[in-house]
Amino acid sequence: NAGVTQTPKFRILKIGQSMTLQCTQDMNHNYMYWYRQDPGMGLKLIYYSVGAGITDKGEVPNGYNVSRSTTEDFPLRLELAAPSQTSVYFCASRPSAAGELFFGEGSRLTVL
Amino acid sequence: QKEVEQDPGPLSVPEGAIVSLNCTYSNSAFQYFMWYRQYSRKGPELLMYTYSSGNKEDGRFTAQVDKSSKYISLFIRDSQPSDSATYLCAMSVDNNNDMRFGAGTRLTVKP
Numbered sequence: 001n002a003g004v005t006q007t008p009k010f011r012i013l014k015i016g017q018s019m020t021l022q023c024t025q026d027m028n029h030n031y032m033y034w035y036r037q038d039p040g041m042g043l044k045l046i047y048y049s050v051g052a053g054i055t056d057k058g059e060v061p062n063g064y065n066v067s068r069s070t071t072e073d074f075p076l077r078l079e080l081a082a083p084s085q086t087s088v089y090f091c092a093s094r095p096s097a098a099g100e101l102f103f104g105e106g107s108r109l110t111v112l
Numbered sequence: 113q114k115e116v117e118q119d120p121g122p123l124s125v126p127e128g129a130i131v132s133l134n135c136t137y138s139n140s141a142f143q144y145f146m147w148y149r150q151y152s153r154k155g156p157e158l159l160m161y162t163y164s165s166g167n168k169e170d171g172r173f174t175a176q177v178d179k180s181s182k183y184i185s186l187f188i189r190d191s192q193p194s195d196s197a198t199y200l201c202a203m204s205v206d207n208n209n210d211m212r213f214g215a216g217t218r219l220t221v222k223p
Contacts (some may be wrong), residue, residue: 020151031209040215045204045211097208097209098160101156101158103156
């Protein structure tokens with residue numbers, strides 16, 4: 001039972017580079033989320049999706065893009081990486097708006 | 113002022129101690145309150161979930177919500193070394209996608 005799987009676990013980017021953080025879940029959950037976690041700041045919602053083909057902005061969407069072509073996958077795209085995007089990124093899913101959030105193990109990104 | 117305030121600690125206690133973790137908040141519209149536990153280098157996992165004011169108990173864990181004071185607490189009885197983790201409070205107005213998290217309190221329980 002894999003749950004929520006994120007790749008890569010670690011990545012170092014140079015300023016201006018682009019990359020995609022992958023997230024896949026095998027629980028058939030409709031709701032998926034991307035958060036970033038910074039020291040002393042708590043988790044901040046970047047983007048979320050309530051089903052395939054539907055995405056919406058969260059609290060801190062600038063500099064990111066998402067897509068949701070299937071129920072299982074919810075990749076997060078970083079265009080023109082900036083040092084302010086250095087963070088730990090967590091993908092999460094849940095079966096409904098009222099359900100428990102299940103988190104992946106995180107992707108640690110450093111932009112130099 | 114942050115919407116959700118949580119003392120980051122670190123908090124260190126001996127095994128068997130009672131631990132009290134707290135969060136305060138500014139948005140009186142919050143109705144759903146959660147506590148997540150996060151082990152080092154792992155994702156958070158739901159520990160307790162409460163709606164509106166009152167207490168909820170689950171084994172060694174008790175969650176309290178005082179909406180009049182905008183204050184929530186998590187108590188851990190008979191703390192164990194395996195309880196060593198960061199504890200995050202979270203809350204939302206509706207049971208929807210806009211959940212706000214505290215910064216987390218790092219707890220160490222020493223054998």
